[in-house]
Amino acid sequence: MMPDKFNDRLQAEAIRHIQESEAYAALALREPAHTSGQGLEQHVLDRARQMGEDVGLGARLQKTAEAAKKVAFGAMALLFCLGALAARQAFDGGQQGSVNFFWLLLALLGVNTLMLALWAGGMALASRKAKTGMLGQTLEWMVAYWMGKLGGKNGADAAAAQAWFAVMNAGAVGRWNLSRLSHALWLSYLLGGSTMILLMLAARQYDFIWETTILSESSFQTLTQTLAALPQWFGFSAPTPEQIAASRIGGSPANAEAARQAWSGLLLGGMLTYGIIPRLLLLAASWVAYGRARAAFRLNLARPYYVRLKQKLIPATRVLGVVDADEDGRPQADPEPQQAQEETPPTQSCWLGVELDNAHMAAGDGVSEAFNLGNVLDREGQHAALQRAQALKQTPLVLAVSLQRSPDRGLKRFLAQLTEGRKSLTWLELCETAGYFDQDTQGRDIRICDWHQLAAECGIEPQRVVHRVIGTHSEGEMKHG
Amino acid sequence: MDNATPTKTRSGIGGDPISVAVVGHTNAGKTSLMRTLLRDLKFGVISNHPGATRHVEAGQILVNETPVITLFDTPGLEDSIELLEALEKLRPEQDNGLGRLRAFIQDLDRYPQFSQEAKVIRQLLQDELIFYVVDVREPVLGKYRDELKVLSFAARPVIPVLNFIAAPRSNLAQWREQLAALNLHAQVEFDTVAFNFEDEKRLYQKMQALMAARYNDLQQLIEERQKQWESQMDSAAQRIAALWTDVASFRLMTANEEVEIQTAAERMQEQVRKAESDCVADLLQIFRFADEDVTVAALPVRDGEWELDLFDPDNMKRMGVEAGSGAAAGAAVGVGVDLMAGGITLGAAAALGALAGVVWQTGRRYREDLTAAIRKQRKLCVDESTLKVLWLRQQYLFEALQKRGHASQQPMALADGGSPELPGDWSRWLRKARGNPEWSSLRPGCDLDDQERVAFIKTIGSNLPGVLVKS
Numbered sequence: 001m002m003p004d005k006f007n008d009r010l011q012a013e014a015i016r017h018i019q020e021s022e023a024y025a026a027l028a029l030r031e032p033a034h035t036s037g038q039g040l041e042q043h044v045l046d047r048a049r050q051m052g053e054d055v056g057l058g059a060r061l062q063k064t065a066e067a068a069k070k071v072a073f074g075a076m077a078l079l080f081c082l083g084a085l086a087a088r089q090a091f092d093g094g095q096q097g098s099v100n101f102f103w104l105l106l107a108l109l110g111v112n113t114l115m116l117a118l119w120a121g122g123m124a125l126a127s128r129k130a131k132t133g134m135l136g137q138t139l140e141w142m143v144a145y146w147m148g149k150l151g152g153k154n155g156a157d158a159a160a161a162q163a164w165f166a167v168m169n170a171g172a173v174g175r176w177n178l179s180r181l182s183h184a185l186w187l188s189y190l191l192g193g194s195t196m197i198l199l200m201l202a203a204r205q206y207d208f209i210w211e212t213t214i215l216s217e218s219s220f221q222t223l224t225q226t227l228a229a230l231p232q233w234f235g236f237s238a239p240t241p242e243q244i245a246a247s248r249i250g251g252s253p254a255n256a257e258a259a260r261q262a263w264s265g266l267l268l269g270g271m272l273t274y275g276i277i278p279r280l281l282l283l284a285a286s287w288v289a290y291g292r293a294r295a296a297f298r299l300n301l302a303r304p305y306y307v308r309l310k311q312k313l314i315p316a317t318r319v320l321g322v323v324d325a326d327e328d329g330r331p332q333a334d335p336e337p338q339q340a341q342e343e344t345p346p347t348q349s350c351w352l353g354v355e356l357d358n359a360h361m362a363a364g365d366g367v368s369e370a371f372n373l374g375n376v377l378d379r380e381g382q383h384a385a386l387q388r389a390q391a392l393k394q395t396p397l398v399l400a401v402s403l404q405r406s407p408d409r410g411l412k413r414f415l416a417q418l419t420e421g422r423k424s425l426t427w428l429e430l431c432e433t434a435g436y437f438d439q440d441t442q443g444r445d446i447r448i449c450d451w452h453q454l455a456a457e458c459g460i461e462p463q464r465v466v467h468r469v470i471g472t473h474s475e476g477e478m479k480h481g
Numbered sequence: 482m483d484n485a486t487p488t489k490t491r492s493g494i495g496g497d498p499i500s501v502a503v504v505g506h507t508n509a510g511k512t513s514l515m516r517t518l519l520r521d522l523k524f525g526v527i528s529n530h531p532g533a534t535r536h537v538e539a540g541q542i543l544v545n546e547t548p549v550i551t552l553f554d555t556p557g558l559e560d561s562i563e564l565l566e567a568l569e570k571l572r573p574e575q576d577n578g579l580g581r582l583r584a585f586i587q588d589l590d591r592y593p594q595f596s597q598e599a600k601v602i603r604q605l606l607q608d609e610l611i612f613y614v615v616d617v618r619e620p621v622l623g624k625y626r627d628e629l630k631v632l633s634f635a636a637r638p639v640i641p642v643l644n645f646i647a648a649p650r651s652n653l654a655q656w657r658e659q660l661a662a663l664n665l666h667a668q669v670e671f672d673t674v675a676f677n678f679e680d681e682k683r684l685y686q687k688m689q690a691l692m693a694a695r696y697n698d699l700q701q702l703i704e705e706r707q708k709q710w711e712s713q714m715d716s717a718a719q720r721i722a723a724l725w726t727d728v729a730s731f732r733l734m735t736a737n738e739e740v741e742i743q744t745a746a747e748r749m750q751e752q753v754r755k756a757e758s759d760c761v762a763d764l765l766q767i768f769r770f771a772d773e774d775v776t777v778a779a780l781p782v783r784d785g786e787w788e789l790d791l792f793d794p795d796n797m798k799r800m801g802v803e804a805g806s807g808a809a810a811g812a813a814v815g816v817g818v819d820l821m822a823g824g825i826t827l828g829a830a831a832a833l834g835a836l837a838g839v840v841w842q843t844g845r846r847y848r849e850d851l852t853a854a855i856r857k858q859r860k861l862c863v864d865e866s867t868l869k870v871l872w873l874r875q876q877y878l879f880e881a882l883q884k885r886g887h888a889s890q891q892p893m894a895l896a897d898g899g900s901p902e903l904p905g906d907w908s909r910w911l912r913k914a915r916g917n918p919e920w921s922s923l924r925p926g927c928d929l930d931d932q933e934r935v936a937f938i939k940t941i942g943s944n945l946p947g948v949l950v951k952s
Binding site for chain 1: 506507508518519520521524529530531532535536537538539540541542543544545546548551553556557559560561562563565566594596597600603604618619620622623624626627650705706709712713715716719720763766767769928929930
């Protein structure tokens with residue numbers, strides 16, 4: 001058999017209740033550094049065990065359970081006495097020496113039977129409700145009162161008690177636990193009543209009578225015989241039709257002694273078969289059902305609380321950290337924004353596009369064929385451009401780049417090769433599609449800084465980094481939107 | 482190659498975790514891909530500056546605590562043109578791509594400028610698979626073709642990951658064509674900023690196609706991630722539904738005095754505000770946008786709060802919610818708070834339960850109604866317009882979080898003028914919530930596990946967009 005995990009689960013639920021309730025925020029539970037187990041539930045249980053240890057939660061839950069047990073026993077004793085008192089009251093209510101049999105039976109079993117019916121109805125209804133009625137609430141209140149009296153106000157105890165009741169009064173466990181309690185209480189009441197009846201019947205002499213105003217005698221005959229059927233089956237005596245007829249108020253039975261015996265047999269038999277035995281059976285059944293409910297009790301892991309916990313306990317990812325460190329340690333300094341006055345390149349300049357978008361080729365439109373060196377897109381282009389630029393060494397050179405492109409080391413190398421020996425004659429033109437950076441002006445500023453830095457590293461003077469917006473705003477939108 | 486992977490910690494489901502090198506041009510979004518796949522807001526360094534990642538940093542994706550994939554985030558390839566030239570000039574004994582890469586690594590001293598690229602190449606040689614991250618906003622330039630050529634030297638399967646596909650200006654078609662020309666057909670569109678779970682699934686499916694031996698491991702991973710995603714969605718939807726139920730069923734009793742009503746209304750607003758910000762914090766946590774030391778500033782929620790107060794009348798304009806009839810009464814009471822119509826609401830079943838003493842909570846409710854009637858108390862509740870704003874705001878956040886990649890740096894602005902869609906059953910829900918004040922956890926003694934409440938929340942939650950209704 002699997003070991004009973006109910007208490008572990010109870011503890012996990014208790015931790016949840018404590019963490020979800022703001023009232024116990026002061027009860028700082030420490031999240032354990034490590035949990036182990038197979039699957040989420042095991043992790044959760046392990047976590048709860050570790051967290052519970054810190055505040056002695058297990059012992060406190062145990063304490064609540066003990067207190068609940070004591071309260072239950074106290075209540076049972078009380079109801080035993082109440083049952084006895086009720087029986088005595090019923091016996092002594094009528095005329096001296098004679099007892100109205102049906103009135104007595106109603107007084108002893110009536111409330112019990114009504115409550116039994118309510119319990120049955122409640123169980124049918126309660127399956128839709130998580131928390132079970134007054135009984136549970138009263139028990140909780142009484143235990144809280146009891147524990148408060150014993151241990152004074154203690155946050156951890158109160159939290160444990162509340163959490164214990166939250167589980168023990170809820171769901172199938174709660175239904176059967178409280179059913180158990182309710183049957184035990186009524187059983188005590190009935191046993192108290194029966195004991196008192198036995199005592200009264202043993203030590204005193206009563207004549208059993210019945211009376212009616214509107215009912216016929218025959219209906220009482222039938223009623224008595226129907227009632228007697230079950231006790232008779234158990235071997236209890238029952239009055240004969242003659243005895244019943246003779247027991248009507250004012251009547252005088254032929255053999256009073258035998259009639260008394262018969263009626264008291266029926267009384268005790270009725271108590272047993274209609275009161276005690278059903279309650280006993282239901283108590284046993286509830287006990288079994290409670291045990292089953294305990295065994296079947298599971299944490300609702302679909303609860304947001306546990307879903308969030310899962311992310312923490314069974315991470316879906318983990319970071320391993322740096323596995324191949326950068327030894328150069330090049331500091332990544334944010335370049336300073338440049339505020340230089342832009343200097344327009346001379347009209348008689350060579351123009352070279354570097355990795356320009358098609359849309360940006362327009363930047364070279366006004367340049368005459370002889371000076372237009374085209375757009376460099378790849379390695380071959382770079383070689384060709386370097387050769388042509390070499391031939392035009394004395395001519396100023398405008399390098400057009402897209403602001404959409406981020407400057408990388410490859411571009412830096414190429415630009416440095418181009419500007420080699422003509423540093424004072426090179427311009428860098430930053431082409432920007434209108435509207436491209438509308439959503440991200442900060443990104444644009446950073447990009448401009450990066451290009452300025454690259455220009456500086458290639459020896460291009462800051463005032464020779466110029467901007468050019470290509471296309472109108474609406475044009476840009478039309479093309480790409 | 483004697484460079485043993487230093488990170489093979491535990492064996493995977495069917496062996497070691499699959500090692501994947503995440504490579505690409507600088508700024509293409511390698512670290513963003515890592516963050517999104519690892520659901521980790523803090524992984525690595527993301528910057529608009531090129532070359533933010535200088536180290537090789539690793540992370541793992543696990544299934545039931547067992548790593549299935551190890552991802553290596555590499556520095557960007559910055560000068561592939563010169564790198565390729567250098568590689569082509571090498572004349573190794575083993576005259577093929579792999580031989581060149583190995584010879585290059587052995588002779589690194591000759592190439593001080595390639596210390597970053599060397600790290601990439603080391604990973605290419607060690608790992609089983611390559612994710613080549615492409616910024617599709619870029620034209621297909623020669624340097625990118627050269628990068629692909631260098632990758633081809635490694636003789637490893639390559640999955641091009643097309644990033645920024647959601648951007649308005651993309652060269653997606655050209656990239657597709659170019660990659661296909663290089664026989665790279667297993668492309669995946671995966672926007673690290675605009676997240677789509679189906680794309681992530683497709684990425685793993687492409688891996689399955691390329692690594693038949695690891696099919697089952699990857700299948701488990703896909704199923705696990707699917708489960709995670711669904712439970713995440715479900716959990717978030719339930720959270721929102723619970724908030725709405727808490728607020729809609731919330732009522733406060735107060736003496737029929739103007740001052741007392743005013744104080745109660747203020748208390749009510751305060752409680753509702755706090756409930757909402759708790760919910761926002763939970764949602765961020767569920768979608769893993771909250772961490773102990775990371776606050777996501779780029780949300781319309783700042784430090785777990787919406788920028789605009791829930792009771793700010795501007796909300797209604799922004800959400801397109803019409804001010805209800807309660808607004809006039811609300812103005813007298815306190816913004817967003819209504820005086821409830823009196824009278825006792827009796828449901829037949831509930832009344833029976835109360836009568837039988839079975840249902841304590843229900844009994845309490847009638848007692849409260851009766852006391853209110855006898856003592857001439859007033860009932861306060863949150864007005865319908867505010868409830869609409871509350872619902873629409875959470876719905877908006879819910880949708881936004883689903884689509885947000887963990888690398889996203891853009892602020893999440895509340896869209897203006899969107900047509901608000903309230904669920905069809907809205908009025909029925911509202912009646913039901915208002916009729917069950919015991920469902921509100923904003924007042925003490927609420928039974929959170931009450932099954933009717935739980936079922937109600939489930940129903941409402943399933944109406945949020947994107948939530949699968951499970952039978």
